[in-house]
Amino acid sequence: MAPINANDINDAKAFVPAKKALPEVDTEGSNGNGTTSKGYSYETLLEIANFLISRVSDTPRIGIICGSGMGSYWKEGSLAETISDAVKISYEDIPNFPVSTVEGHHGQLVFGKICGIPVVAMQGRFHYFEGYPLWKCCLPVRVMKLIGIKTLIVTNAAGGLNPNYKVGDIMIVKDHINMMGFSGNNPLHGPNDERFGPRFPPMSKAYNFEYRKIAKEIAKELNIDDIVREGVYTCLGGPNFETVAELNMLKMVGVDSVGMSTVHEVITARHCDLKVFALSLITNECVTSYDIIGEANHEEVLDVGRMRQDVLRQFVSKLVERITQLDANSP
Numbered sequence: 001m002a003p004i005n006a007n008d009i010n011d012a013k014a015f016v017p018a019k020k021a022l023p024e025v026d027t028e029g030s031n032g033n034g035t036t037s038k039g040y041s042y043e044t045l046l047e048i049a050n051f052l053i054s055r056v057s058d059t060p061r062i063g064i065i066c067g068s069g070m071g072s073y074w075k076e077g078s079l080a081e082t083i084s085d086a087v088k089i090s091y092e093d094i095p096n097f098p099v100s101t102v103e104g105h106h107g108q109l110v111f112g113k114i115c116g117i118p119v120v121a122m123q124g125r126f127h128y129f130e131g132y133p134l135w136k137c138c139l140p141v142r143v144m145k146l147i148g149i150k151t152l153i154v155t156n157a158a159g160g161l162n163p164n165y166k167v168g169d170i171m172i173v174k175d176h177i178n179m180m181g182f183s184g185n186n187p188l189h190g191p192n193d194e195r196f197g198p199r200f201p202p203m204s205k206a207y208n209f210e211y212r213k214i215a216k217e218i219a220k221e222l223n224i225d226d227i228v229r230e231g232v233y234t235c236l237g238g239p240n241f242e243t244v245a246e247l248n249m250l251k252m253v254g255v256d257s258v259g260m261s262t263v264h265e266v267i268t269a270r271h272c273d274l275k276v277f278a279l280s281l282i283t284n285e286c287v288t289s290y291d292i293i294g295e296a297n298h299e300e301v302l303d304v305g306r307m308r309q310d311v312l313r314q315f316v317s318k319l320v321e322r323i324t325q326l327d328a329n330s331p
């Protein structure tokens with residue numbers, strides 16, 4: 001058989017040009033001062049934090065990680081647009097910071113206020129499939145901690161595995177299954193710096209109970225309780241979406257929503273004693289049968305994010321307000 005010549009292939013998809021030049025992904029973090037093979041030193045992270053602090057006037061109380069299509073890009077009406085008095089700092093301009101490579105992830109920190117409360121939002125997160133090790137995906141969480149946040153709100157786009165879920169539902173995360181951790185891939189792998197947290201942090205109360213209670217109250221107040229669920233999230237390494245067999249296995253072990261983020265961010269946040277709230281926007285139904293015609297795709301994920309941006313903006317804004325009130329009144 002004659003060898004295939006790339007020029008003969010007629011499949012347009014195979015030749016779609018890259019939208020932007022592929023960024024250099026530093027997979028081990030060994031390109032800067034103070035880096036080690038297992039993460040940045042405390043001092044280097046402090047330097048990054050101080051660089052950011054020198055550029056803003058208010059210390060943020062709450063950090064927000066914007067998921068795919070959910071204000072991860074700057075768009076009229078998106079969650080990130082809620083932020084007033086915004087100071088935007090591109091990841092590229094922050095020393096030793098990774099850069100976002102995913103379509104729909106803008107790549108900047110936005111400092112400002114939601115309902116008068118100082119926040120910092122990540123418009124664009126880092127994923128394992130981009131080539132970053134997990135500790136590096138979570139570097140911004142430690143930086144936000146050093147800047148002064150007390151609470152982290154994590155949002156993600158996810159496939160709905162629970163058969164009762166519909167596209168557009170919002171799932172309050174009550175727990176996660178750390179699938180990547182089962183093979184020892186964990187953001188806390190390597191030497192532990194006690195200044196961040198303990199060697200063996202517990203994870204049984206990772207998702208703050210009081211915050212989840214507030215979120216359900218807010219859902220009622222906003223009259224969206226029919227689309228708000230509560231369930232278990234899992235993160236796979238990606239970037240491919242899952243096979244039917246994989247999804248059925250995950251369903252059997254009690255997973256309700258599936259994505260490629262969040263779990264390692266939450267582990268890092270809990271390690272350094274941040275309080276955590278997380279939600280999944282269900283952007284697609286997981287394909288759990290060979291009879292289903294459709295397939296998961298990233299465009300649908302972004303579209304559903306856009307479709308739900310108003311609701312998410314209201315939901316998260318109210319959460320920011322009520323979480324701040326709750327924490328002000330508790331020790």
Ligand SMILES: O=P(O)(O)O[C@H]1O[C@H](CO)[C@@H](O)[C@H]1O
Pocket residue numbers: 066067068069102125127155156157158238259260261262297298301
């Ligand atoms: O988890 P976020 O960043 O919201 O994005 C989700 O959507 C993308 C797939 O469409 C993956 O990156 C997955 O993790």
